[in-house]
Amino acid sequence: MSSLLHRLLNASLPIVVGGDGNYLIDQNGKRYLDACGGAAVSCLGHDNARVRAALKAQIDRVAFAHTSFFTNAPAEELARFLVARAPRGTGAGRVMFLGSGSEAMEAALKLARQYHLERGETARHKIIARAPSYHGNTLGALATGGHAGRRAPFQPLLLEVSHIDAAYSYRMQKDGESDAGFAYRMANLLDERIRELGPETVMAFVAEPVVGASLGTQPPPEGYFKRIREICDEHGVLFIADEVMCGMGRTGSLFALEQEGIAADITTLAKGLGAGYQPIAAVLAAEKVIAAIQDGSGLLWNGHTYMSHAVATAGALAVQNVIEDENLLEHVRQRGEQLRKALLSRLGEHPNTGDIRGRGLFWSVELVRDRASKEPFPATARLAQNIQKTALDRGLMCYPAQGCVNGTDGDHVLLAPAYTSTPGEIDRIAELTAAAVS
Numbered sequence: 001m002s003s004l005l006h007r008l009l010n011a012s013l014p015i016v017v018g019g020d021g022n023y024l025i026d027q028n029g030k031r032y033l034d035a036c037g038g039a040a041v042s043c044l045g046h047d048n049a050r051v052r053a054a055l056k057a058q059i060d061r062v063a064f065a066h067t068s069f070f071t072n073a074p075a076e077e078l079a080r081f082l083v084a085r086a087p088r089g090t091g092a093g094r095v096m097f098l099g100s101g102s103e104a105m106e107a108a109l110k111l112a113r114q115y116h117l118e119r120g121e122t123a124r125h126k127i128i129a130r131a132p133s134y135h136g137n138t139l140g141a142l143a144t145g146g147h148a149g150r151r152a153p154f155q156p157l158l159l160e161v162s163h164i165d166a167a168y169s170y171r172m173q174k175d176g177e178s179d180a181g182f183a184y185r186m187a188n189l190l191d192e193r194i195r196e197l198g199p200e201t202v203m204a205f206v207a208e209p210v211v212g213a214s215l216g217t218q219p220p221p222e223g224y225f226k227r228i229r230e231i232c233d234e235h236g237v238l239f240i241a242d243e244v245m246c247g248m249g250r251t252g253s254l255f256a257l258e259q260e261g262i263a264a265d266i267t268t269l270a271k272g273l274g275a276g277y278q279p280i281a282a283v284l285a286a287e288k289v290i291a292a293i294q295d296g297s298g299l300l301w302n303g304h305t306y307m308s309h310a311v312a313t314a315g316a317l318a319v320q321n322v323i324e325d326e327n328l329l330e331h332v333r334q335r336g337e338q339l340r341k342a343l344l345s346r347l348g349e350h351p352n353t354g355d356i357r358g359r360g361l362f363w364s365v366e367l368v369r370d371r372a373s374k375e376p377f378p379a380t381a382r383l384a385q386n387i388q389k390t391a392l393d394r395g396l397m398c399y400p401a402q403g404c405v406n407g408t409d410g411d412h413v414l415l416a417p418a419y420t421s422t423p424g425e426i427d428r429i430a431e432l433t434a435a436a437v438s
């Protein structure tokens, strides 16, 4: 009998006892090929020697010193690393390190509020986000996310957030509508909503540059975020990019937003930052946000006990150095193209495949009951979870992403293999995924 509260969900999970490259091993010696990095986390597999050495060395030096007394070398170096590589506009700013994606989202929302308050814009407290979307599980992040199923039990939520439709090409692009026209139409929903709410009351717009868990790796239509940037600038609204899942190389560039040619005012990072070797997340703030604080109170109105944890930042720094030194972003692009082709060839013609979409090593298959009408399976069928279970039994880890399709849950199988995946592993992932789906 487990004493873990979350095991209420699933009483029969295997016990993990080891990691070997991109495989996890359970108590019976069974090996599982990790095709999803847990939830797009383990981008360097499970036993990277450089990361393990960096973690051990830092523990031997010092593990924890509270940030009100000390800073530490790995946190400072990791912050410099991120600031130097962030998309222009964000790159000139500063970084805060936290423990999880949800915590980073909470901190990002508070930072946006502080920015406006420091400037005397006291009425700017409203948040606009998109649906479907997922921004975390703490109450502020949950209220920001546009996932009806996860929000429902907690209504009324602590924050009032206004949601616009996400740019969900498969279901929302009209017949004959160009990609550019679709991008412009969907981005303009933000302009309309800001005007409806009153621009002087809106604090921030929040979006995942490439949507993950709620919508199955949905890249934006070209030009969408350029228009979003224009709208935010026109109305003095901050743009918060949630790169918790899609950031740190997952889509083939270090920051997903780089590929859109714009920068956010505040960016959150988590999963690929530490690759799961330690819990770590980050919030990056653009220079204009920092300047508002420096010209105002001069204090950050946010703090957590484990901020800038020395072991977590040392591990994440090693992860990022491995990705850069081993040119793994190029790997992500090449193996990602291989995965795209393999999924298309194995599942492209399947009668229940609605869409196959993604970018870099971040791919999903959306499953539908009927290809012509795009009717999803009923939520009660728990299709994505059943595929996850079937795949796990056969030694493959894939992630069930469930969105919100016209009020019912849509099913997506999400794949986010390690950046170190070999061509053979990518082929095996496509083969086992197709078998589990069938």
Ligand code: PLP
Pocket (backbone or CB within 6 Å): 039, 100, 101, 102, 103, 105, 134, 135, 136, 137, 208, 212, 213, 242, 243, 244, 245, 246, 270
């Ligand atoms: N934001 C996005 C885009 C996510 O995908 C997630 C988690 O899946 C979160 C935030 C929350 O991160 P965490 O689970 O580390 O709190």
